[in-house]
Amino acid sequence: MTVPTPRRAGWRGPYAWIVWGGVAFFLLNLAALILSVVVNSFAVTWFGSWLPSAFTTAWYTDAWREFGLAQVLTVTLLVALAVVGLALLLGVPAAYALARRDFAGKRPVMLLLLLPVLLPPITYGIPLATVLYKFHLAGSMSGVIAANLVPALPFVVLVLTPFIEQIDTNLESAARMCGAGTRQVFTRVLVPLVVPGILAAGILVLVRTVAMFELTFLVSGPDSQTLIVALYSAAFTPGIRAAQAIDAMAVVYTLLSSALLVLALMFVNPTQIVAQVKEVTPE
Amino acid sequence: MAATGAARVVLRHRLAERGIDRVLLLLVPAVLVLVLLFLYPMLYGVGLSLQPRAGGGVLANYQAFFRDSYQSSTVWKTMRLALPAALVNVGASVPIAYRLRGRFRGRRPLTAILVLPVTLGTVLVADGLLRYLGPKGWFNRVLLDIGLVHEPIRLIYNYWGVLFSLLITGFPFAFLLVLSYMSGIDPTLERAAATLGAGPWQRVRHITLPLLTPGLATTFILAFVLAFSVFPSANLVGEPANETRVMAIAAYQAAFEKYDYSMAATIAVLMGVFELLVIVLVLLWCGRLYTGSTGGKGA
Structure with missing residues (x-):
């Protein structure tokens, strides 16, 4: 039986990768969500394309x-x-x-x-x-x-x-x-x-x-x-x-x-x- | 004169033995403010709910609420959102907090990133969900481009939109609490179990989880309270006329659209009753599950 060393406890273990995968998925979607609001707040108009065609700070x-x-x-x-x-x-x-x-x-x-x-x-x-x-x-x-x-x-x-x-x-x-x-x-x-x-x-x-x-x-x-x-x-x-x-x-x-x-x-x-x-x- | 003075001293000593002395005067202003701003309005609200605008008996408002399925279904609609949201938020926090206990590189920034969404605010999250998950949003575009779906899936203006918004705003809060309960557990207990031959799964099952139970119950209750009063997101990303017409919306509509303050007070009281019911059930269930003292800070 190995005693877990504190330094590596976070990254190792049988389920660690599932957990970190879930966290990464959550954070990725969250970042995209925030980014879409930020991008829109700088967009002249934005409808139906990946990115708006022109940016402005007028808003x-x-x-x-x-x-x-x-x-x-x-x-x-x-x-x-x-x-x-x-x-x-x-x-x-x-x-x-x-x-x-x-x-x-x-x-x-x-x-x-x-x-x-x-x-x-x-x-x-x-x-x-x-x-x-x-x-x-x-x-x-x-x-x-x-x-x-x-x-x-x-x-x-x-x-x-x-x-x-x-x-x-x-x-x-x-x-x-x-x-x-x-x-x-x-x-x-x-x-x-x-x-x-x-x-x-x-x-x-x-x-x-x-x-x-x-x-x-x-x-x-x-x-x-x-x-x-x-x-x-x-x-x-x-x-x-x-x-x-x-x-x-x-x-x-x-x-x-x-x-x-x-x-x-x-x-x-x-x-x-x-x-x-x-x-x-x-x- | 001397006799009454002595009697007063005796009385003061007697009261002091029961913990009543001048220090308690410090408590008076705060209690007074809460009685005026919380207790009095609450009782006033209960009284108001017992005086129906349309007449017809003391409990007429409550009967009307439960007889009208458009109103009474709000209870189920609120529970259907708040319970899964609180469960998922607490449930997801446990394995993540378990991985993050102890010291290792990258722990602090990772914790900060997971907690920061607390500041987003419901409106930004709602706006973001509308843009990101909308039919022309990035999420659906990616799904369409990799061919997973053939038409955009509908994730906003319905139950799912509100649930996502509750998960995003509620998770950081639940995670922060679970993490601090988890760090309150003495790590030597787990090492002791390991030296006695317990495997990783056994250590979680028999050491960490039992010690964490009271903290998890608290976190669940607070997460539930947070999700139960869902109001802005149910209006902005939900379907407030039908699928996500939660109790808060019903109460608000009664008060500020129909100006029936009596009915609004009724719904507000029922909201409190149903919420406290869930809290009591959780505490009872937890009390049965958990016996003995933990000795850890998480107790």
């Missing part, structure tokens, strides 16, 4: 002007940053309380935090939209921010709770012994230690909020659309916009969100995502 300037991309991008960033800020402001103290205390009634609180993560956004999005319309909040930026806070806040708490649990309580006790008040313990000891977790949670919320379609779609008005909603509206009403301009916009969206993902991967390692997920399964 990008077109999309920028016609869709009011400057405004849409501003709204997207403002909404995302506001959601991140509020979720962290409310979520970090809550995560601390959950990490440090075991109290009667903790289970209902955990359930309240898990349900928004587990339920499909449409399920609470539609009643939430009705409520927001009732209070005349829907159709405005504050409505969009409120709706996006619903999945973001539990997400922050669930990511940060195990993170704070790892921090030794002795550190806090020591700080108190040296005469620090609660506020000082929080700002001088805890927050600096939790900063990596806060960054990770914040960036993941940013990525998720930019990608969140359903909730924003249900509560946004013409002036409070985020990029993904504007993109969907353009794609769903065919004939009004040129297909190439829509593709150009889709490329812009993908570039924005992959920039955010690359940023996220610089701070987050996958095990932190699992630490959050671990909380999601009540055994």
Whole structure:
């Protein structure tokens, strides 16, 4: 019996080639799919041939002007940053309380935090939209921010709770012994230690909020659309916009969100995502 | 005065023994926001669904939903998309993540390439599917040119288009989770099995898979949640009038096309109920399958 050497484990083995063949097939088709959108966004016209006859960058300037991309991008960033800020402001103290205390009634609180993560956004999005319309909040930026806070806040708490649990309580006790008040313990000891977790949670919320379609779609008005909603509206009403301009916009969206993902991967390692997920399964 | 002060201290100590003290005040703002923005609307929605617009009893909306086959068939149509999509995404992630555990050259870039499609966004994937798999798209051209088919096969504006879109957007997510669960399993366990004479297949069957089961259940649930709320792609690459009229579309149409918020709330509630039903079934099945503790990080 040979013990597998770690260095070669990935490329060898009886089924390895089947697996890598499948991966290669998937990636090949995916690359072709992305390429066909990119090619189309640069095409003058493209119909029924292998490649378009002539290329242009006009669709990008077109999309920028016609869709009011400057405004849409501003709204997207403002909404995302506001959601991140509020979720962290409310979520970090809550995560601390959950990490440090075991109290009667903790289970209902955990359930309240898990349900928004587990339920499909449409399920609470539609009643939430009705409520927001009732209070005349829907159709405005504050409505969009409120709706996006619903999945973001539990997400922050669930990511940060195990993170704070790892921090030794002795550190806090020591700080108190040296005469620090609660506020000082929080700002001088805890927050600096939790900063990596806060960054990770914040960036993941940013990525998720930019990608969140359903909730924003249900509560946004013409002036409070985020990029993904504007993109969907353009794609769903065919004939009004040129297909190439829509593709150009889709490329812009993908570039924005992959920039955010690359940023996220610089701070987050996958095990932190699992630490959050671990909380999601009540055994 | 002194007596009441002492009583207060005693009370505070008693509460503190049960974990209730001032630290819990930190929890209040977050819980308050969730109660206002999540719990209240949810309950409001349930209440709304019990007050049918057309009258006729508390449960009239639910009866109407199940009696009208155009509405009730959406449950089956949603399941038919979400279950296979989640199963394939998790199932395909396992062997790939298994090959990618441990350290070897090319691991990091390969992982990054497999995760990156997460950023594509449903609209780009939908647009791409329409171009690439369309009758004049590259995929059909290749099939026609090598003579595999004689006319273009129809893969968009039907069930398959939506399924492909769910596979592309859901796979990176499932893969990332499975990979991190897989790397949480202590590799020495497998080596110990190998020194005891277990072959590669036996090691997978008796060591890796049992340790991975809880993680796989979690991943399946999250992948299912993601696929279950399919909405944009069902509209863009599917056949939203018929074959891919999923529950989300039915709820949306009730709310914003017929302005029947009561019916929309009904469908939204039913969506949540059916989804939680699947989650509970998975957890029960998994609890029966899995006994004992893993000791690995993937537990």
